[in-house]
Amino acid sequence: MSSLGVVASGAAADAIASRVGELVEAQFASKLFAQDATLWGPDAESESAIRLSWVNLPRSSRPLLGEVAALREQLKGEGVDRVVLCGMGGSSLAPEVICATAGVDLVVLDSSQPDMVRAAITDLDRTVVVVSSKSGSTVETDSQRRAFQAAFSEAGIDPTARIVIVTDPGSPLDEESRAGGYRVINADPNVGGRYSALTAFGLVPSGLAGADIEALLDDAESVWDVLSADDDGNPGLRLGAAMAGTDPLRDKLVIVDDGSGIVGFADWAEQLIAESTGKLGTGVLPVVVGGDSDPEVRWPAADVTIARLVGDDDSDDDLGGLGAGPDGTADGSRSEVAVSGSLGAQLLLWEVATAAAGRLLGINPFDQPDVESAKKAARALLEKGIGESEAPAATDGAVEIRSLGGDWLGAASTTADALAALFAQLDPEHGYVAVMAYLDRVTDAPLADVRPGLARHTERPTTFGWGPRFLHSTGQFHKGGPATGVYLQVTTAPHEDLAIPGREFTFGDFITSQAAGDAQVLAEHGRPVLQLHLTDHDAGLAQLTRALTDLSPAKGDA
Structure with missing residues (x-):
């Protein structure tokens, strides 16, 4: 209990x-808990009506337990003990928490960064891949699926035996995968992605990795009565x-x-x-x-x-x-x-x-209009083709400096001066800083350590998000919430690009379009965006880290 x-x-x-x-x-x-769609007003009613089944998941998800356990035993018997999850936002964040808390291994691929994708495509002889996409049309997940299908085939392994699809019934991915002979597990279609922790999206990869998903449902069900009172x-x-x-x-x-x-x-x-x-x-x-x-x-x-x-x-x-x-x-x-x-x-x-x-x-907690706007901008840039970037306002060593969302950069020609110009736009009472790093969140993880120093320097709350992961998270607040943020976007040239089978664009093209599309939509909303592009990944990252670390604390022990 x-x-x-x-x-x-x-x-x-x-x-x-x-x-x-x-x-x-x-x-x-x-x-x-009675799934009354009128609770958030008439404007939200149509969306709410198809998004409230999550309240019953502690009970309605029970049939998944036997199916997941049987599949895990089958894979184990075939020597398959490494689980990779391809998914974004709600499809990946809950399984990551469930497995980390349970102390079981799960490789989460929630990026289109070429180096990160390549690093996940390894140990194929003992790997099962769970491809999770509610709509079945998420471009990141589709691209990851294509890469793994090709890699399994090249290794002489039948992809249909090693890729498990989790999606809504009737989605394009559902129909295509069933026709192709893949194992498909459907999730409850009346649950939104970020409320899907206790659906097949959260339970299938977690259960295959070895987490006790029955105990998870038991714990949730035990508080059902108190939460519905x-x-x-x-x-x-x-x-x-x-x-x-x-x-x-x-x-x-x-x-x-x-x-x-x-x-x-x-x-x-x-x-x-x-x-x-x-x-x-x-x-x-x-x-x-x-x-x-x-x-x-x-x-x-x-x-x-x-x-x-x-x-x-x-x-x-x-x-x-x-x-x-x-x-x-x-x-x-x-x-x-x-x-x-x-x-x-x-x-x-x-x-x-x-x-x-x-x-x-007084808002609808089940839609995400500005996540969609960034996706559309990225798709438009991809369709147009990734051409030459606009010339930087300045180049400082291995860092190219660009600004969007107003004429605020001034004559800044160094990374330090550009950062100072960005932070000068902060509302001292209501503002926040958002760092948006389109890098490899595994190998480049130490960059996140600059976050507390930025908060000390600016005396304002500071978030750190890995792109494109954060686009399905704080990305909505950045554009739809109060216009009080300033945005530091970090992009890089990958160590090596990676083709996407069946697509005219590469993973490198894709993440470039995602970053550019996000910055474009932020600028259209009047948000100041400082883009720092690392022309040489290692040298640029070291240079940027130094610039951020050298910021003088405005408060506390220097």
Whole structure:
């Protein structure tokens, strides 16, 4: 039996006190679990009507258990023990958390970066590939599938025996794969991607990798009654109010793991919250940080609520330090909420909380219009053909400097000056910095270590996203949320490009178009974008890292 805890202080506690009552009075929880599509207003009703089956997944996903277990045993008998997942956004983030928390290996390929794709295509003699795409038309996933099909064939391995397709029934991928003799497992079509953790998208790759997916469903089902109750103590309503009910709205939710035992949960929650709420000029921006020493936690701004992921066994007494400053003394300006519970229970909890947050914000939490706009821009650039890039405003060593979204770069000719010009555009009270790195998130992982230093330098919340992964996450908030961000885009020449079988464009062309399309849409929304292109990957990355590391801290110990 799992349990959930949501304990708040400061503005988050005030929000719970003032906003949960209206959700209870509106019978939000019971209507949500009855799949009432009217909860978010008439404009959202048509979308909501086909997106609410996730509330019953702890029960409706049970038939998958036997099928996944049988397939795992069959593959094991054939010496296949390496699982690769090709998927984007909701198709990859939940399995990554489930498997990391369970301590089982899963290779997640959620990129079109050529070096990262090539690195995943190895050990084919013991590899099964799960290709996950709800629509069946996601270009990243289709390209990855094509690459693996060709690689298996070249290795003399039947691709139909080693590729498992997870998609919605009747999707183009469903029909094509069945006709081609592939094993297809259908997901519930009435669940959106970011709410799909407990569908086939989350369970099939996780179960094949060896995670206990039955226990995951058991934990989620054990909190079904409490999350569906119209009660002031409902943890889903309490968390939703803490996230989106503060007055004025604290629209940066800084998520810090404080001993939860759940590995990478904040990355999953980031996508769920940002893509669900960031639209119509409002929303909640999740900011994933490393710990209490990070600036957003040590010196939280007035527009920040801190969400702590704490251990399942922590009691309310253990959470009594909420609202304290870094020295343990009371700090009345802090807004904090601590959340405890097992992984299965928390997956359902945060989905309920995000749906409640949508109600409080007055938006539809089930669409993602600006994710689609970036996809369209990327497709248009691909169809036009990847030509010569526009000449940079300046070149500094192995870094080309370009700017979009206004005439703000000035005479900046060095990387350091360009960064200074970008940060000068920041709203000191409501702004945020978004780093968008279209690099290999495995081999280039150390670049993410610059995030806390940027937050110290700018004194504003700072996010770090790997492209194209973040396009299905914070990418929605960047364009649909408040116009308060400044955007640092990093692109690179790959060590070696990689062809996509059956396509006229390469993986290198594709990720170039994704970055350019994203920057174009941001600029059209009036967002300032600094593009730094590394003409030599290794030299440029070292140069950029130095420039970002050398930024002087504006606060704290220099």
